[in-house]
Amino acid sequence: MTVPPLEPGTVAVHEGLALIEVADAADLAALLADPRIAELVLARIGECAAVVLPHVAPRLLLALAKAGHTPAVEGGP
C-alpha cells in the first residue's frame, strides 16, 4: 500500500483523488485496521495521509459513516 518512489527529477500529477488526512499517525493506523476502510484505500502517502481512487470516494464516505467516523469533507467533483 506504500508508494514506489519516482525517478529523481521527475514529477507526477494525480488529479481527482480523494485524500484522507488525520491529526495523528495512530488515527490512520486505526482507520486502516478496519478492513471495510482499508480495502478502499489505494495507498498510504505519509504517516497521516492516504489516497482513494475517485470513483471509490462515495463508498469511502459511506464506510467511514458506518464505522462511526464523520470526517470534515472538502472539495468535490
Added chain:
Amino acid sequence: MTDGVDLARAILPLPVAELQRVARRYLPDSRLPVRKDGLVAAIGAALASPERLDAVVARLSPLEAELLRELARRGGTADAWALATHAALRGLTAEPDARGGYAFQRWLDRSGAGAYLTPLVDDGLLVRDAGRAAFDRRAEARLGADPRLLARLRPGPPAPPTPLDVPTLDGAVAPVAPHPLAVVLEVIDAAHLVLDLGGVPVTRAGAIARPFVRRAERERPLRAARMETLLVTLFAAGLLRPPAEPTPGVPARPWTVDREALAALLRLPPYLAYAAVVDATCRTNDPRVDERWDRGLYGAAPASALRRAVFDALPALPPHPVAVESAAAVLWSDVLVHVFGWAGFVDASGAYGRQQPGEVAAVLEGVCARLGLLAVGDAPPSVDGPVGAAPRQVLAPALGARWYAVARARLLGHAAVADDAAELGARAAVCASGPPASGPTTVPPGAPDGSAPLLVQPNFEVHAYLDRLDAAAVAALTCATATRIDAQTATFEIDRRSVGRALDLGRDVEGVLADLRAHAGAVPANVERTIRDWAARRDRLRVTLGARLVEYADAAARDAALASLAGARAVGERFALLGANAPAPAATSRTAITTQRGFKVQRGFTGRG
C-alpha cells in the same frame, strides 16, 4: 423595460407574404412596400415609434391585450401552454383556427393553445422561440414579444381567475392535507441524505442508479415509497450539480448537492421555498400520469404543461369540498379543453377532440394531494347511494394552494395588496435577512409562551412545529435528520453524522448551537456537550474530494517546489496538495509530468502512463 424578443430581428427570415401580414398589424393605415427589404424597414420604423406602437395597442382585442400584458408581467417571455391557460382561466376563449399552418409545433396548429396564440404569432405580436421548439414536439414552447411593444402596455395585476362552478358535496368533511412545510422539509432532508451518501450516481441512460435508490430507501424507511420522486425533484429543483466531464474507462462520478443552491433555498421565506419545490415537482415525471398522457390524444403537449395548468387553475376551485370527478370535469370543460383540446379534430362536431382525459383527476388526487395543494379523502357514504359502492373521493383547497398562489403572484408580478404574505401564517412570510451561516436571523421565539418552533429533547430528538417554522428555524434543522414528518409536526434526530453535515455546510459548532438555542429556547446540557465532542473528533479526520496531488521524488524536491505553487501545501512525505483552482506546475518539463484523469492501479499505486 421588460426583456423580450427583438421582433425586428425575428422577421428577417420571413417571406414577403408573412411580412405583409405583420406590416398590416403595425401599419394598418399605410401603403405597404412591395419588396421584402422595404417591409422589414417599415416594420422596424413602426417598432421605433411610440406613437405607432400606442396605435397598435389601442387596436388590440381584449384577448390579445391580456395575453401581451401577462407576457409583460412574466418578463417578456413565457411558456405557450401557461399563457393560453392564463387566458382560459379568465374566461377569454379563442375560436378554433382551421388553417393548417406550422406556426407552432408540428401538431399544435389546431390545439386550443394554437388557436389562442398562432394568430398573434402571425401578426408579429408574439414571437416564437423557434430555436428550441421548432421541430421538437416535446420541447418547451416558449413565446416572447418585442420589449418596445410590451413597454407601451398599461401595467397592472391581472383579473382573478373566473371561479369554477363545481357542485357542493353535501355532508362532506374537509379532508386533511400535508402542511406545505412538510413538503419542503422532505426535499431538504433528501438533499441532506445525498450529502451524507456522497452524491447521486447516474447511469449512462440518465437514470438514478438503482442500488443508490435502494440504499436511500433503507436510510429513510418512512419515506421509502416517495424516495425516488424526492431524488428526481432534487434534480428538477437545481439542487444537484453534474460531475466534471467523464473520463473514458473511469466510472462516472456522482452528481453532488449544489451547496449554494441549497443555502439559497434555505434563505427563502417558507412560502417561496414551497413554491420552488412545487414548480420543480411540476417538471418531475410522474409515471402514473406521464406515460398515459404522452400516448393519449393530447400528448403533443408535455405532461408538465398539464400539471402547470392544473396548478395555475387551483385558485378557481371553490373553497368547499367537492367530488374529485366533478372538479376534474369542470376544470376540463371550462378551462383545460380550451388549451389542450383539438376542436374540429377528426369529426366535424369536435366532440372527439374535446373528450376529457383521465389524467386531470389523476393530477388532482395524485401530485396535488401529495404536495399539500389539495386535501383529498373519502366522502362519507351517501344514504341514497348504491350499497357497496366505492366511496367517492372528495377534495378541497389546502393551505399549500394558498401559499402557492401567493408565491406565484409575487414571482410573476401579480401580487396585489390583498396578497399580503402575512395571511399565510405568522412564520411563512418571514424571510431570513442573510445566509444561515451569519447567525440567528429572526427574533428568538421566546419559550415562555410555548411558541418556540423547535424543542430539543435530552434524547437528541428535535420536535418541529410546522406552523411556527420560519426560514431561519428550517436552516437550524440542518444539524438534524428528519425521522418523521407528519401533517403538522416533524421529528428530527441529532446525531454525529447530521452534526458533521452542518459543519460541512459551513456552520461552526458555536453557530450550530446558537441556531438551536435561538429557535428552541434551550438546548439540554448533555446534547450541547456531545455536539461539541463530535465536532472536536470530526476535526481530527479530513477527506478532500477531487484532490490534485503533485508527487515528487523526495521531500527535498517537494519542499523546494512548494514556494512556486500558489496555495499548495505539503501532504505526506513527498506530496503537495494543489489549491482548488491553482494550475498544475508549469516549470517542470512536460516529459516529466503525467497528468492523468484515469487511474490504473499499478504496483499498488496509480499508473503513470
